[in-house]
Amino acid sequence: MADKVKIEGVTKSGVSRRQFMGTTAKAVAAGTVVAGFPYISTGNEPLRTIGLGVSIINDIQAQASKDLGFEVRGQALGYGAMFGKMLNQNDQYDIAEGYYNDFDVFIPAKVWHPTDTKRVKEWDSISDLSKTGRLTPDSNPGDGDAPFRKLWINESGDLVDGPSRYVSAVPTWHNADTLGYNPEETGGKLESWASLFDDKFRGRVALLNVPQIGVMDAAMGAEAGGLIKFKDKGDMTRQEIDVLIDFLIQKKRDGHFRAFWETFGQSVNLMVSGEVAVESMWSPAVTAIRSEGVPCIYADLKEGYRGWHGGLSISNKVSGKRLDQAYEYINWWLDGWAGAFVARQGYYMSQTDNVKKHLSPEEWDYWYMGKPAAKELMDPFGNPLVPKGEVRDGGSYWDRFKKIAVWNSLMKENDYLVKRWTEFLTA
Amino acid sequence: MEEREVSLHRGLIGAQPEPAANGQRVNRQASREGGFSTGWLIAPSVAWMLLFLVIPLISIFVFSFWTSTGYGLEPGFNLQNYGDYFVSKGFFDPESRRFLSPSVFIKTLGTTFRFTFEVMLLCLLIGYPIAYFLAMRVKSFKWQMALFLLCMVPFWTSYLIRAVAWLPMLGRRGLLNSMLLALDIIDKPTRVLLYSEFGYTTALVQIYIVLCVGPIFFSLAKIDADIIEAAKDMGATAFQIFREIIFPLSLPGVAIGMIFIFVMLMGEFATAVVVYGGKTSTVGTVILNYYAIANYPFAAVNAIMLMLAMMAGVIIILRLVNIRKEL
Numbered sequence: 001m002a003d004k005v006k007i008e009g010v011t012k013s014g015v016s017r018r019q020f021m022g023t024t025a026k027a028v029a030a031g032t033v034v035a036g037f038p039y040i041s042t043g044n045e046p047l048r049t050i051g052l053g054v055s056i057i058n059d060i061q062a063q064a065s066k067d068l069g070f071e072v073r074g075q076a077l078g079y080g081a082m083f084g085k086m087l088n089q090n091d092q093y094d095i096a097e098g099y100y101n102d103f104d105v106f107i108p109a110k111v112w113h114p115t116d117t118k119r120v121k122e123w124d125s126i127s128d129l130s131k132t133g134r135l136t137p138d139s140n141p142g143d144g145d146a147p148f149r150k151l152w153i154n155e156s157g158d159l160v161d162g163p164s165r166y167v168s169a170v171p172t173w174h175n176a177d178t179l180g181y182n183p184e185e186t187g188g189k190l191e192s193w194a195s196l197f198d199d200k201f202r203g204r205v206a207l208l209n210v211p212q213i214g215v216m217d218a219a220m221g222a223e224a225g226g227l228i229k230f231k232d233k234g235d236m237t238r239q240e241i242d243v244l245i246d247f248l249i250q251k252k253r254d255g256h257f258r259a260f261w262e263t264f265g266q267s268v269n270l271m272v273s274g275e276v277a278v279e280s281m282w283s284p285a286v287t288a289i290r291s292e293g294v295p296c297i298y299a300d301l302k303e304g305y306r307g308w309h310g311g312l313s314i315s316n317k318v319s320g321k322r323l324d325q326a327y328e329y330i331n332w333w334l335d336g337w338a339g340a341f342v343a344r345q346g347y348y349m350s351q352t353d354n355v356k357k358h359l360s361p362e363e364w365d366y367w368y369m370g371k372p373a374a375k376e377l378m379d380p381f382g383n384p385l386v387p388k389g390e391v392r393d394g395g396s397y398w399d400r401f402k403k404i405a406v407w408n409s410l411m412k413e414n415d416y417l418v419k420r421w422t423e424f425l426t427a
Numbered sequence: 428m429e430e431r432e433v434s435l436h437r438g439l440i441g442a443q444p445e446p447a448a449n450g451q452r453v454n455r456q457a458s459r460e461g462g463f464s465t466g467w468l469i470a471p472s473v474a475w476m477l478l479f480l481v482i483p484l485i486s487i488f489v490f491s492f493w494t495s496t497g498y499g500l501e502p503g504f505n506l507q508n509y510g511d512y513f514v515s516k517g518f519f520d521p522e523s524r525r526f527l528s529p530s531v532f533i534k535t536l537g538t539t540f541r542f543t544f545e546v547m548l549l550c551l552l553i554g555y556p557i558a559y560f561l562a563m564r565v566k567s568f569k570w571q572m573a574l575f576l577l578c579m580v581p582f583w584t585s586y587l588i589r590a591v592a593w594l595p596m597l598g599r600r601g602l603l604n605s606m607l608l609a610l611d612i613i614d615k616p617t618r619v620l621l622y623s624e625f626g627y628t629t630a631l632v633q634i635y636i637v638l639c640v641g642p643i644f645f646s647l648a649k650i651d652a653d654i655i656e657a658a659k660d661m662g663a664t665a666f667q668i669f670r671e672i673i674f675p676l677s678l679p680g681v682a683i684g685m686i687f688i689f690v691m692l693m694g695e696f697a698t699a700v701v702v703y704g705g706k707t708s709t710v711g712t713v714i715l716n717y718y719a720i721a722n723y724p725f726a727a728v729n730a731i732m733l734m735l736a737m738m739a740g741v742i743i744i745l746r747l748v749n750i751r752k753e754l
Contacts, residue, residue: 080719087498087721105721109498203618209705211716252706259622259704266701274600275621414497415725418716419511423531425708426538 046071047325051097052082055173055310059380060341064332070325079210087111090315094326098169100309101212101408103150107168110157113314114166119327122334123170126350129401130171130309131163139402140304144216144234144409147171147309157316169311170330171350173342176305176400179217180281180289180298182271190299195278196221202256206270206279209260211421212414215241216306216406217280218248224303234409238416245420249427260425271296283346286393287385298393304405305394343367344380348397370396484734491727500723508728532713532729536736539709543692543740546631550688551681553632554639558680561640562647563673571648578640586634590701593630597621597702622704630702635691639684646680647673682748686741693737710736 046065049056049072056076064072075093077085083105086096090111098106106112117123128134133141133148141148151171152162159168181190185204196205196217208214219233228243230236236244251257258276261267268288270276281298289296312333314326332338336354344363349355356364365371370392377386394400411417491508494501512532557578565571581589596602597620604616620626650673658668696711705712710733717726 080715083719083721105498206704209700212720257704257706258618260706262700262705269594273594273598275598414720415495415722418720418722419531422535422708422713422716425705425712426531426535 044070045322046073047095047322047329048073048075048093049095049097049329050075050077050082050085050093051310052076052079054347055097055338055342057341057380060338063337063341064329067337068325068328068332072329091317094315094318094322095329096169096313096315097172098311098313099408100147100150100169100171100311101145101410103145103168104410106313107150107153107157107159111316112157112168113316113318113323114153114155114157115168115170115312115314115330117165117167117170120170120334121331122351122354125353126171126334127352129174130311130350135401136398140404142234142304142307142404142407143230143232144407146234146307146404146407147174147311169313170334171309171311172333173339173347173349174307174309175283175347176307176394176404177280177282178299178301178305178394179278180267180271180286180296181278182276183295183297185274185277189297190278191302193217193220193224193301193303194226195299196280197225197251197256198278199256201278202254203258204275204277205257206259206261206267206276207257208267208280209262209425211418212410213306213408214260214280215244215417215421216408219244220301220303220306220405222247224301233406235411236413236417238413241413241417241420245424248424252424252427268292287346291385300394300400304403305400306406306408307401307404308408341380344378344385346392348401352397366390366392368397370394370399487727487730490723491731493724495722495724498721505724508724511725512728512732532732535708535713536710536732538707539693539695539711540736542628542631542707542709543689545628546635546692547685547688549628549632550636550639551685554636554684555643555677555681557636558640558643558647558677559673561644562650575641575644578637581633582637587697587701589634590630590698593626593633593702594621597626597629621702622706624703627699627703627707630698631692631695634698635688638687638691639681642683642687643677643680646677646683650676678748679750682744682750686744689740689744690737693733693740 047070049061051074053076056074058074061072061074082098083102085092086098086102087105087109090096096106096112120126129139130147130151133139133146148162150159151167151169152160152164153166153168154160154164155166157166179190179193179196181195183189186195186201195201196207207217215236216233219230219236222228222244223230223233227247228240230240259266259270261270261279264282264285267279267281267285270279271281271285271289272292272294274294283298286296286298312330314323314330318326334349334351334354336351336356336358339349339351339355340358340363342349343355343359344367346367348368352368356368359367362374363377366373366377366386372389372391373386374388376384376388379385490500492504492506494503494505494507512530514530561571561574561578565574594601598604599616599618599621601621603620604613607613608616654672655668658672663671694711696709696715699705699707699709699712708716710729714726714729714733717723717729
């Protein structure tokens with residue numbers, strides 16, 4: 001692993017460092033699979049953790065190994081593969097770095113160990129965002145699978161109305177997503193999600209092609225445009241889905257959508273190459289687009305944001321010494337180093353005090369407080385990322401997270417949604 | 428006998444070996460030489476196929492009758508999945524007053540079929556002349572090989588790169604648009620090139636055409652030059668020669684090429700995402716979507732339907748051309 005980091009250090013132009021890291025992580029992950037097969041138990045097997053590229057980054061697990069004194073081995077997977085492995089092969093990992101919007105599946109499947117909050121050192125200092133849904137007293141908890149709705153379980157793993165001693169996952173990194181746009185192309189500031197369906201942008205709009213998330217962005221746009229009022233955007237009825245999808249099909253036939261993107265890189269390319277003016281976007285994409293010299297704003301829209309939240313769970317196949325290590329890894333995540341690492345990519349942590357200790361004052365002011373960068377800031381791999389004077393769109397962490405309109409969710413009508421979404425794409 | 432030796436066509440593939448005068452004797456000789464019996468020789472591949480093809484196929488079939496509970500699978504014999512596959516809104520849709528509206532999955536299969544045939548036809552129309560030129564017009568073996576390798580060059584890069592490479596070609600600020608703008612043919616960038624059926628078909632043809640150029644080239648190169656010579660001597664026109672001799676003899680290559688392209692295209696999903704901007708769904712993307720939400724039974728139903736469609740297609744192609752006989 002040390003070798004990999006060293007190679008990393010000398011890589012310059014060409015592939016961006018983050019992409020390279022991704023590749024390295026995958027290579028390491030592949031190595032893990034191959035090496036894992038004939039492994040003979042010595043009592044010193046590494047702690048195996050799986051998740052998306054958001055939290056499984058070589059540097060993070062390497063630092064954890066160093067700090068904890070035992071090896072932590074990460075495997076970054078694509079979404080479908082992660083979901084399938086977490087659900088069906090819980091003997092193949094020790095830690096699941098999952099997302100609360102999938103917990104309607106994972107909690108009843110009972111694939112995880114009920115995490116005992118008494119063993120989580122920083123439990124009390126984890127913010128109320130994930131415990132009560134209100135980061136500040138005046139916050140809006142938002143529709144859908146907010147972490148506080150999927151957090152509390154009893155000792156046997158059933159979902160309960162919290163608070164309780166046991167949780168499904170320890171809340172960690174999270175973010176608030178919104179529309180991204182090129183102000184030169186839109187000819188001004190966007191104020192509302194309704195812009196997503198504004199005829200002005202016909203043929204210059206892209207949407208995320210993940211049915212469960214794309215439909216949320218579409219719902220925000222349709223509701224803001226006055227087409228439909230949802231009772232609960234996080235759990236739509238069939239009728240609501242029908243109205244929305246029929247509207248989307250009409251829009252698609254009118255040539256409103258330029259493309260539907262599936263990967264982070266695609267969303268960046270669409271805007272950099274000038275194909276789209278407005279699109280649903282993930283936060284780090286904004287920085288990636290700007291670094292190509294293309295102006296891009298992560299819209300602060302009056303209807304609010306679409307939030308998502310990750311967490312750490314332990315497989316219920318884990319016991320004994322390994323279980324202790326699993327708790328140590330969770331505690332390590334809350335200790336600040338990892339939180340600072342993901343902060344430099346634009347993600348927030350559930351425990352902010354420790355993150356602050358690991359960020360420079362300038363970094364803290366920019367990433368969390370929404371103030372102009374007092375000096376040039378680096379990404380987690382040491383590359384220049386934010387030029388001096390730049391301000392993060394949307395204000396401070398607290399400003400953003402009191403305005404979550406809806407959380408990424410798995411609806412009861414998910415099968416119906418996927419079917420209608422397929423119809424939308426085929427139309 | 429000696430004259431016959433000389434007149435044997437020494438094409439690219441070389442002359443076919445003369446069938447043994449007495450097959451039985453050859454066989455006996457082989458077994459007398461010792462070594463493994465036929466059963467042992469095919470055992471590894473049979474084991475491989477059983478383990479990695481037959482068993483997975485059977486399990487896909489079995490899964491397709493199970494029920495997805497959202498967080499797991501319930502074994503059983505449930506035909507609901509197949510019902511959902513075929514009929515979308517019940518037997519009578521009161522709103523549109525239609526019976527049995529075909530489901531989106533049937534429509535997707537239909538779209539996939541349509542694109543596949545379009546691309547197969549284009550590949551044949553463009554690929555055949557290329558193969559013909561290589562095999563019939565280029566006389567030197569060296570040049571034949573060199574040009575054929577040139578055709579193969581795109582295959583040396585990854586499949587995804589070949590698809591992605593179309594973006595800077597066809598994009599709004601792409602090469603083609605810049606050219607058209609510079610030539611004053613259009614006054615603002617056209618959007619029909621990329622993320623459109625045009626762009627999708629173009630990319631698919633470019634990506635898969637080698638799969639048909641190769642086999643057609645080989646079957647054309649195998650045609651005995653003497654036959655063509657004889658036809659010419661007897662006064663056949665160039666078109667007659669093509670229609671009566673060259674085309675029928677090249678059919679096995681055409682069929683093999685078409686089968687390759689057909690099978691690849693039916694399972695296609697990545698190009699639709701990259702070059703068509705995900706604006707259509709193929710059976711492949713539907714399977715992927717249901718796999719991603721862990722509804723394995725329904726993904727399995729789609730996979731089985733795709734497999735049946737593929738089998739039907741291959742059988743039709745094989746019916747049209749009897750490869751065994753022609754070879």
